[in-house]
Amino acid sequence: MSEYNHHKIEAKWQEYWEKNKSFLVAEDRNREKFYGLVEFPYPSGDGLHIGHLRSYTAMDIICRYQRMKGKNILYPIGFDAFGLPAENYAVKKNIKPQETTAKNIINFTRQLKAAGFSFDWDRSLSTTDASYYRWTQWIFVQMFKQGLAYKAKQTINWCTSCKIGLANEEVVNGVCERCGGEVIKKDKEQWLLQITKYADRLIDDLDNVDYLDRIKSQQINWIGRSEGAEVNFQVAKSDQQIKVFTTRPDTLFGATYLVLAPEHRLLEELKNNISNWDEILKYIGEAQKKSDLERTELAKDKTGVEIKGVKAINPVNNQEIPIWIADYVLISYGTGAIMAVPAHDQRDFEFAKKYNIEIKQVVAHDTDEEVFTGEGKAINSGEYDGLTIAEFKKQITKWLTKEKFGRAAINYKLRDWIFSRQRYWGEPIPLIYCDQCDWQPVPEEDLPVVLPEIDNFLPTEDGQSPLAKVEDWVHTKCPKCGGVGMRETDVMPNWAGSNWYFIRYTDNKNDQQMVDPKKAEYWLPVNWYNGGMEHTTLHLLYSRFVYKFLYDIKAIPQKCGVEPYQKRTAHGMILGEGGIKMSKSKGNVVNPDDYLTKYGADATRLYEMFMGPFDQAIAWDEKGVTGVAKFINKVWALQAKVVAGAVIDKKITTALHQTIKKVGDDIVNMRFNTAVSQMMILVNLWEKAEEINQDDWQKFILVLSPFAPHLAEELWLAIGHQNSLCQVPWPSYNPKLIIADEFELVVQINGKVRDKINVAINITQQEVEDLVKKSDKLAKFLTDQTIKKIIYIPNKLVNIVV
Template identity: 55%
Template sequence: MREYRPNEIEKKWHDIWDERQPFKASNESNKPKFYALVEFPYPSGEGLHVGHPRPYTALDIVSRKRRLEGYNVLYPMGWDAFGLPTENYAIKHKIHPETVTERNVARFKSQLKSIGFSFDWAREINTTDPHYYKWTQWIFLKLYEKGLAYKQEMPINWCPSCKVGLANEEVIQGTCERCSGEVVRKVKNQWMLKITEYADRLISDLDKVDYIERVKAQQTNWIGKSEGAEVDFQIAGKEDKLRVFTTRPDTLFGSTYMVIAAEHPLIEKYKEEITNLDEIHEYQHEVGKKSDFERTELSKDKTGIEIKGLTAINPASGGEIPIWISDYVLMSYGTGAIMAVPGHDTRDWEFAKKFNLPIIEVIKGGDVEKEAFTDTEEGIAINSDFINGMEVKEAKEYMIKWLEDKNLGTRKVNFKLRDWVFSRQRYWGEPIPLIHCDECGWVPVPEKELPVMLPDVENYEPADNGESPLANIIDWVETTCPKCGGKGKRETDTMPQWAGSSWYFLRYIDPFNEEKFASQEALNYWLPVDWYNGGMEHTTLHLLYSRFWHKFLYDIGVVPIPEPYAKRTSHGMILGDNNEKMSKSRGNVINPDDIVRDYGADTLRTYEMFIGDFEKSVPWSENGVKGCRRFLERVWKLQDILVDGEDYTKELESSIHKTIKKVSEDFETLKFNTGIAALMSLLNEFNDHGSIKKEDLKTFIILLNPVAPHITEEMWEILGLEGYLHETAWPKYDEEKTRDKVIDLPVQVNGKVRGTIQISVDESQDIAREKAKADENINRFLEGKNIVKEIFVPGKIYNIVVK
């Protein structure tokens, strides 16, 4: 037997697969379909690290198993290639983003192919391909036609140094992540998508899908549905009112101050009457340096300024209360104002304690001087005039009705979810297919003229005024209005990276269709995606956005079902060997190319699945890699103990059937590590027995094939088995043969377990009685007593009732 040389074997099988295309899915098949989906990667210049293959290997295992079970499997791959990182790299190195993208895609693809994933490369897509983004633009136009895309003045994070708007995640403690320069807030006209129109359905339809609970929870929490009332607080002596939303109208009598956003327009309106305007302006400047995320999620220290000269009227008590500004209230979320009830809210309590503001207990229980009454959903209303003595639930309803009767408020369902900011003042993104005409306003580009191509440019630097680099290409910007034929100007903002990734799973279904993004027949056949796996970091925005787009497409009749993904699972990260997240700055990134070169792709795949619980983060271990390589070498050497014979070896048959059952179940429930462990145990049994037959080895390598496809295909060929392994059938187990012949049977006396007896699974009750009496521990509970009843369940339990 020749030595195990993975590099030779793996290259051979990659060439065979490239030639034969065994993983190519068909849109017309009489087989049951299975659509497996992983998040397509952003092709960065750094290439893959060993964390990337973990989810790909997991669904590759499931996909390979499904093919062996007779399914028509679609397991596609593509590139989420528009976006800021490529553009930044292009600006820094003076290389066109398209060139950078092509180079990065080629590197990523070669790495993925070297690992042996069974992707259907015939369906490869790229979000920067005009044939793809034509349909991204088409979907945007449909959203615009239905009133779900609109333009609005919005504050953005602005870096004066980079001359660009930044996402919240790109602002670190008030500075730009890229250049460390100070970030300010700037108001820009932005395209928005009205995702809030779908907020209720995005929550309720989670009941229709098989998502792991933590994914459902993240979706639900991000949308943040809450029921309550909108309440008007009159500004004392003015016509203006401050409207707030509250889930707890029953605590209205406990509202002792209000907080409004630092950028609230009423500050400017009443600046002549505010006596501490300079102090407020200084605070506004400091708040302007923070991103929304820093203001709401990271803000630990309570800061704020009282607006001196303005007060509000509590509509329940009629008393005047002060108005403050603070960074944790945003103009872009809700009404830009809150009523503060420090007796029953932790944040309000901390704020009130810091600034010595009144705290009133209005729900009975606790000590307001020692702790806040957070989430007090039960109790009795006190210090609340006409609702005193009411339970919380009754008090809520009564107050809403009272507010509506007095025209001071109304019942309201609110969502934390905000409309989607869809504009980017950048070059490397999909052009927004709209033209502005002074006479006609915004006019859609006719569908027959799609795609609106991204023009070639030499300079990708954004303008000083924050406009997209496209704004400088006059011959591209200036065009004709499709409606009136007059002068028009193209929109120069581009779409965010989220756009292309919101519908990519649909294009895989029919990637070369020029008439539609996919044919109705193909959509009807493949949808929904049967199993979608991705990182937990994408279970809020990406998952939410793609579900929103899909629901919209369902509403306009172009997809057949309301939810895109039947099942959604998630995986944990692979950390560096120092137990920290892999990153270049930490110096702990492991390149999969090195593992493939030194140990083989099958070793990498096996280790990635054996490393630990798939759903949890785990540290990388070089010793673990070496252990998996040794396992595969032992598999290879099974050829040394092969003897003649066609059926299973009798002494191994039960273990083989148990392993088929265990591996089959574990591969379907993300327990890849225990499935591989079962194969390792069976390998030990084979070696302990000293010989195996061809059928034993055949079954073993089929079970291992989804994890380690190269070595198993090679062994299949060496064994002279018919055809290719990937053309065979997944083994079936006999349930009867998975049962142990001799078991430890629990014996109860009067309902309490008093011991166990070793007994054959098909032994009689009489034999069980004899063995129970022969057991010292059990017999002492039987001696001198009469047996009045016996309950004997073969293979399960033996219960003796005595008196």
């Protein structure tokens, strides 16, 4: 038997699959469909990372298995190629992003094919192709026509180096996460999408999908729906009011101060009455250097400044209370102002203790806690004393409404989605400004608005997009009146193309529609979407929003349902050796090419599945890859034992049928590591056997094939089959044969293993005792010994204590 040559065999089958279009798929209404989706990669200059392979291998195994179960499989791939990382890479290399992106996509495609994934490459797409972003622009135009896209001045995080607005998550310790440049707050006109109109649906519809609980929680927490009341606090000696939102209107009598966000508009309006205005201005400047995440970090030391010369009036007791500004209050959440109840809120308590502000208990409790946030009855609350929290909330909200001091309200953390970027490498926003007609959408027949190729695509010092300098592109006609028009020069964010790519996969070559309704109706929704946990908040939320909008305007057939993904799972991160997160600076990044070349795709795939529970982070260990490579060689060598009509060993038959069942069950439950382990158990049994029955061997090849497809194809061919096993059905198992009629009894004496005996399942303790007492092998250990007791663990082991 020749040695297993992964270079030769894997190249052979990859060429076969490509030449024969083995994974090409079309709609077939006589077959049940299965749409498996992975996050399409951003084609960086570094190529695929090992984490990509973990996610893609898992879904490849699932799709290969579902294909063998008779389903019509859509497993597509594409490239998310617009956005800041690609532009920064192009700037660094001093090459146009069109050129770097095209080159990187070629490299990614090579790597993906080398890993043996069963993608339908005819459905491949790139967000940077005009034929694709034509429809990204079309979606934006529909949102604009429906009033969901609007322009407004926003306070944004501005990177002074990248010359771009940053999300809160991209600011760390006051600097840009990507480049390390200083980040400041800046007011800028931005296009926004009104995702907040969909907030309730984005929460409520989670009841209809199969997502991991932690993924659902992330969605719900990001939207942040909370019920309570809006309360109006009059500013003393003024006609101004401060509106706050609170989930605990029942604690109003305990509100001893108010806190405003440093950006609150009221500060400017009241500045003539503020005696420490310079101190206030200094604090505002310091707050602007921090990201929202840094400002709201619970563990951070609370800072603030009292607004001297101005007081607020608590509406329930007419008492004047101080007003402070503090950076832990965000203008983007609620009303940008809070009422502080230090006796019943930890953050308010810490602030009050630090600045010696009154603390007033209004909820009774018999604990030693300085801050009580639990249930109790009202105290120090006038006529409401003795009421439960729930009843107090109802009554006080009713009173506030009647007296026009407030009203019942629902608040959301979710803000409208900032959808414009002052960069070059992105989808042009298809709008034209006219002095007479205001903003007008580019007519649909004129889409796409093609991104012009320019030599100088560096960010501008004034914060405008580089497109603003392309005058012959900017100047155009107003589509409404025919007068002078100016194109919008901002581009869309990198999220734009990735919000609907899964829809386009179902009909990626259609130049008449975003998608043919009949094709969408067949394939959508996605059956199973797997990706990283880092994308289970914003990307998932944005794509669900866009899908719901397209559903509402009937661009997606109603039969497809209101949710894009039936199931959403996530894989654990692969860490560097020693359990440290991979990074270039640490020099511990694992390059898939090294392992695909040295050990082969099948060994790399098998190891990624075998290394540990799929949903948990785990460290890369090359010794593990070596071990799996040995397993592949072991399987390859076993074919020399295969004999047609060989005597079937009962124990091996049981193990085979157990393997067929367990591996199938483990695939659908993403327990890939135990599936591989089960196959290893069977192979170890075969190693001890004289020969292997060919029918049994054939079933094993099919079970192995989703995990190690190249090896399985070659083994399949070796036993006389003429065609690929891609479409061969998954083997069936006999439920009666899964249950073994005997097991290996481990015999211990004083805890040390002295023998292993095959015995009947459910053998009684008395039978076990008789057996071990008569054993010649055990006799030498028991001679001249007194047996004190025999401990029997049914169907597992017996321990003789002497």
